[in-house]
C-alpha cells in the first residue's frame with residue numbers, strides 16, 4: 001500500500017473515486033492559478049514597493065503638469081489682451097514641442113504614444129483659456145473627427161458638420177476657429193472637392209494631419225450571413241474593394257456622404273452593414289463583423305487644417321500654392337524650374353479646371369519650406385513672372401507622426 005505524505009488527509013470516498021465534475025473544477029482552478037499566480041511574500045513586498053514608487057512618480061508628474069499649465073497661462077498673458085482660444089493657439093510652437101518629444105524618446109513607449117500624451121497636455125493647457133472650436137465632416141464617429149482629436153487633442157471642441165463646404169463656411173464666418181477636411185488617401189488619391197474649395201475660399205492651410213485608416217464591417221446582428229447591402233462613403237468602398245469582392249460578392253454596395261451616415265443606416269436594418277472606423281461601432285451600437293478590411297495595410301488619409309490666418313515657421317514646414325498658368329509652351333516647366341533651382345523639394349502637383357473659362361487649369365503645388373524663408377520667396381517671385389496668378393494657400397508644420 002502507498003504511504004500517504006505526512007499531514008495528508010485520508011482521501012474521502014468522493015475523492016477516492018474522482019467524478020467528472022470534480023475533475024472539471026480542478027481544471028478551472030489550475031487555469032485561474034495561471035492567470036492570478038499565487039505570489040510569495042517576497043514578490044508581494046516587491047509589488048507594493050514598485051507601486052509606492054509609481055505613486056511617487058504620479059505625484060511628481062501631476063505637480064509638473066500643474067506647473068506647466070501655470071506657465072502656459074503666463075505665456076498666454078504675455079500674448080496680450082486676447083479674447084478667444086484662437087488668439088493663444090500657436091501651431092508652430094506645438095510642432096516644435098512635439099518634435100522635441102520624439103527626439104528625446106529612448107523608449108520603452110513609442111513616439112506615437114508619447115506624442116499623443118503631450119498633445120493632450122498642450123490641448124488641456126490651451127483650453128484653460130477657452131477650448132478651440134474645430135469644424136469637421138460629421139457626424140460623430142468619422143475619421144475626420146479622429147483627425148481633429150489627433151491634431152488638437154480632446155480638450156478641443158469638435159463641431160460635426162454635414163459637408164466639406166459647410167466646414168469652410170463655418171470657419172470663414174468665425175463660427176469655428178479651424179476646420180479639418182480630408183484631402184488625399186494613400187491608395188485612392190486626391191479628394192477633388194476639397195481642393196476645389198481653395199479656388200474660391202479665402203481660408204489658409206494651417207496644418208496637416210496624417211491618419212492611419214482602419215476600416216471595419218459593422219452591423220446590428222454581427223453576422224456576415226445577414227448582409228445583403230453595404231453602406232459606406234465611396235472612398236471607403238474603394239479602399240475595401242478586394243475584401244468585398246472576396247467576402248460579399250453578391251451584396252449591393254451603396255455610397256453615402258460619410259461612413260458615420262452609413263453606420264446610422266445600418267443601425268436600422270438587420271440585412272445592412274456599414275464600413276466605418278471601429279469607433280463608429282461604439283457610437284452607433286453596432287457589432288464588428290470583420291476588420292481591418294482595407295486592401296492596403298498602410299492605408300493613410302491626409303487631412304488639412306484650415307483657418308483664417310497664416311502662422312510663423314516651425315522649422316520643418318510645407319507650403320501649398322495655387323498657380324494659374326498662362327496658355328503658352330513651357331508654362332508648367334517655368335513654374336517648376338524655380339522650385340528646383342532654389343532647392344525646394346516638391347511633394348505634390350495636381351491640376352484642376354480653373355473655373356475661369358474653358359480649358360484653363362490651376363496647379364495645386366506642395367513643396368518643402370515656409371513663405372517666410374528666403375529661398376521660398378525668391379522662387380515664388382520667379383514663378384509669379386510666368387504665372388497669370390499665384391495664390392498662397394498656406395505654410396504649415398509638416399505632420400508629426
Ligand SMILES: O=C(O)C(=O)C[C@]1(C(=O)O)C=C[C@@H](O)C=C1
Nearest residue numbers: 072075089090093094122125126
Ligand atoms: O508657447 C505658447 O505660446 C503657449 O501658449 C503654450 C502652449 C503649450 O502648452 O506648450 C499652449 C498652446 C499653444 O498652442 C502652444 C503652446
